[in-house]
Amino acid sequence: MENANDTTGINFILLGLFNHTQSHQFLFSIVLMTFLTSLMGNVFMILLIHTDPRLHTPMYFLLSQLSLMDMMLVLTIVPKMAVNYLMNTRSISPVGCGTQIFLFLTLGGGECFLLAAMAYDRYVAICHPLRYPILMNQKLCLHMTAGSWVLGGVDGLMQAAATLSFPYCHSREINHFFCEAPSVVRLACADTTIFEFFMYVCCILMLLIPLSLILASYSLILTAVLRMQSTAARKKAFSTCSSHLAVVGLFFGTIMFIYMWPKSYHSVAHDKVVSTFYTIFTPVLNPLIYSVRNKEVKGALRKFLEKHFWWSP
Structure with missing residues (x-):
């Protein structure tokens, strides 16, 4: 039986991802272990980049920001889901729901x-290596990072405010494991056509514009790599970019399925499963992909372990 709080008129009810069956308890344990691994992996990646001077470059500064966003993303979603499951309660206040929408869109868009x-x-590192220190200076890195946070924050604030402005006079059961704007808007007892169009336009701007920039950068990179005479240089360039492309493919692919694919092509159950990839599993893959396939990170990790665990004065 649900807690009394779940039946209050002012709270939303998250139906969650798991039921209290033996198989779902096993799946919940996997999600919880993934969450802890993601948290530790991203914290360690940030610590490693901060402490090792060899990683004080624009590439790793941006990577540290990616780890920070991933860490905050799992903290936004998983703890509330775990508390609801373990305490057998499903309620979330409108403020908590709005906060989840805001943080999720801020971090996802950013x-x-x-x-x-x-x-x-x-692109700059491969196509203009001699001008790299000038083109990718500290000021530009800070501006690009701040711009990512601000653009994500503006999108999150607008969509969270608009979502909670609708009247919810009937069912408040959200068929999801966290407050995601499309799932919440389905419950509104008002015409949401204009907002859904606005949300679709925001998705195009927040997804297709960055994706277009990524594809343009890698088109230029591919052209430059194919012109390289040295096989070793070509191999190094492909190795440098492959990690980033793997992250981009997984992250953009799953989000575009939810926000841009026609609703008739996927069900609510499928949406929840796909959502786990970009909210839970992608954040744990990012530090693994960048550490396993990156010689500089592996070298910094080896140095850190030798200094703090194996080395003695």
């Missing part, structure tokens, strides 16, 4: 533009 900035960084 990550889209940050990935575009990282693609530009790779």
